[in-house]
Amino acid sequence: MMADAVLFEAKGVTKRFGGLTAVSDVSFALREGEILGLIGPNGSGKTTLVNVLTGATGYSAGNATLNGRALRGLPPHRICGLGIGRTFQVVKPFRSLTVLENVMVGGLFGRDDGGARDVAAARARAAETLALCGLGQHVDSLLAADSLNVPERKRLELARALAMRPRLLFLDEVMAGLNTGEIDEAVTLIKRIRDGGVTLVVIEHVMKAIRSLCDRVVVLYNGAKLTEGPPDQVLHHPDVISAYLGRRYKESKHA
Amino acid sequence: MPITIIVGAAVCVLLAAAPALLSPFLIQFLINFFMLAVLAESWNIIGGFTGYASFGNAGFFGVGAYTTGILLTVGKLPFALALLAGGAVAMAFAALIGTAVLRLKGQYFAIATLGVTETTREIVYNLNITGGGGGLSLPMVRSPLPFFYLMLAVLVAAVLINLWIARSRFGYGLRAIREDEDAAAAMGIPTARYKTLAFALSGGLAGLAGGVFGYWITFLDPGEVFKVSWTIRMIIMAVFGGAGTVLGPLLGSAVLVAIFEGLSTQLETLAELCNGLVVIAVVLFMPQGLIDAIAHRRLSPRKLLQNLRQYRI
Numbered sequence: 256m257m258a259d260a261v262l263f264e265a266k267g268v269t270k271r272f273g274g275l276t277a278v279s280d281v282s283f284a285l286r287e288g289e290i291l292g293l294i295g296p297n298g299s300g301k302t303t304l305v306n307v308l309t310g311a312t313g314y315s316a317g318n319a320t321l322n323g324r325a326l327r328g329l330p331p332h333r334i335c336g337l338g339i340g341r342t343f344q345v346v347k348p349f350r351s352l353t354v355l356e357n358v359m360v361g362g363l364f365g366r367d368d369g370g371a372r373d374v375a376a377a378r379a380r381a382a383e384t385l386a387l388c389g390l391g392q393h394v395d396s397l398l399a400a401d402s403l404n405v406p407e408r409k410r411l412e413l414a415r416a417l418a419m420r421p422r423l424l425f426l427d428e429v430m431a432g433l434n435t436g437e438i439d440e441a442v443t444l445i446k447r448i449r450d451g452g453v454t455l456v457v458i459e460h461v462m463k464a465i466r467s468l469c470d471r472v473v474v475l476y477n478g479a480k481l482t483e484g485p486p487d488q489v490l491h492h493p494d495v496i497s498a499y500l501g502r503r504y505k506e507s508k509h510a
Numbered sequence: 511m512p513i514t515i516i517v518g519a520a521v522c523v524l525l526a527a528a529p530a531l532l533s534p535f536l537i538q539f540l541i542n543f544f545m546l547a548v549l550a551e552s553w554n555i556i557g558g559f560t561g562y563a564s565f566g567n568a569g570f571f572g573v574g575a576y577t578t579g580i581l582l583t584v585g586k587l588p589f590a591l592a593l594l595a596g597g598a599v600a601m602a603f604a605a606l607i608g609t610a611v612l613r614l615k616g617q618y619f620a621i622a623t624l625g626v627t628e629t630t631r632e633i634v635y636n637l638n639i640t641g642g643g644g645g646l647s648l649p650m651v652r653s654p655l656p657f658f659y660l661m662l663a664v665l666v667a668a669v670l671i672n673l674w675i676a677r678s679r680f681g682y683g684l685r686a687i688r689e690d691e692d693a694a695a696a697m698g699i700p701t702a703r704y705k706t707l708a709f710a711l712s713g714g715l716a717g718l719a720g721g722v723f724g725y726w727i728t729f730l731d732p733g734e735v736f737k738v739s740w741t742i743r744m745i746i747m748a749v750f751g752g753a754g755t756v757l758g759p760l761l762g763s764a765v766l767v768a769i770f771e772g773l774s775t776q777l778e779t780l781a782e783l784c785n786g787l788v789v790i791a792v793v794l795f796m797p798q799g800l801i802d803a804i805a806h807r808r809l810s811p812r813k814l815l816q817n818l819r820q821y822r823i
Contacts, residue, residue, distance in 0.1 A: 311695070311696065330700075331692075331695040331696050332698045332701065335697060335698035336698050340696075340697075347693035348689075348693075349685065351689060352686070352689060356682070356685075360682050360686045360694070360697055360699070361697055363679045363682050364697050365697060365698045367698075373679070374678070374682070377679075377682075415693075419697060
């Protein structure tokens, strides 16, 4: 693996809903094996950006490439087939399927050259993936995914995405609603996923996690890119502190 | 599971041998049951596995019946060819309609498919080749046995297709679409193609049932063939037995046809009333269907009351 090869690039990505510009001219690049943090206040366009890049909604302008292949105009399942996975901020389990079946869908479909196209292979991979994500106790459960609690649903969302064998994975607030211990576990898990060869974009409000995970951070504000750089530098940037974290956070840090 | 296959094969052999022992009334009863079971299994593909409540399957039933009838009488084709063509045309019609209406969800999809059936009926009323409002007469076959075996064969095909869906990659895709279409697409499922294929399979099976039906009753009338109550019955039978399972729609149609036909020999109005009461009771107490209640032993009064509380709107 070439450590510095550009895997993914977004160029001038823009999304307008009528008169509202939700994402405005956002560009960034990702190198293979990198973890990029995507932060910004609520409503700054993070999830919309992910929706555009994964094909869930269309572009108003700009384009993105994966290994040089243009993504604009492709339907979500094609983008997924090329190797881009995502999780949803509001988790979307297949409620009446079992936990194992939820993850099996990831192996049965997912990346085009991801393997596990037959049911038995998908079942075996799903069991492995559940164990990796700390849901091993649910492998043989016949209960529907509906019966999981919130942290487990977050893990299931992650397990499904991993079973797709993505090259690039967008994690949309997988740590929201988790307690400190669970956040530490999630950070360890995400590092392990990266070590497995997956490039990651992590949307998160938990700054501790952003600091310990990310190689670089992109800050969105009102749909536009405010700044970009290493986490420590970006999080201390005065514009970022006042725009995103608010004045009081800045003062408490200097007190 | 080999046991399922052995039991299934044994049932088929018994049914194949049955006509020799049965009264003409029972043979007609079984043909009717086979047909309604095909319709319930056909609806199950799009309504049960995929979660799109189609109110248009009577339309595919009618298109299959009329295509077969016209090819048989006007086209002078052998029945086997006419029937296969009827199924194929119904399937193609469903695929065509599906590419448009499967973009809609929930009640909008239901209304659109209902509209397609009504429109198709009006078209059939106003064409010359269909005989219009005067109907289309088909040649008479004296023995009911060919229809018994034909309908049984179509039912076996319908159950096998459902069984394949339940275990295949395609079936996992359909169930994922039913549970959350956005998540399904993000996980690489070509949702539009899968839904259209499910709808086409559903329409094709309904069309085959229609083709056999027409030749069996020897007369096609647009008002009768395209009537909404066909659709209602297939939905009720599938949901009653357990939508999205393989055996649920089969069990549902067996129980409901038995109740309905059994009582109609006594008193027609009583049959209608009981049919309605049974449906209400099942929807309230066993919303997951009869097959689920039996499989998970949820038939005790306590469990039934628990269902009532859990699933009430």
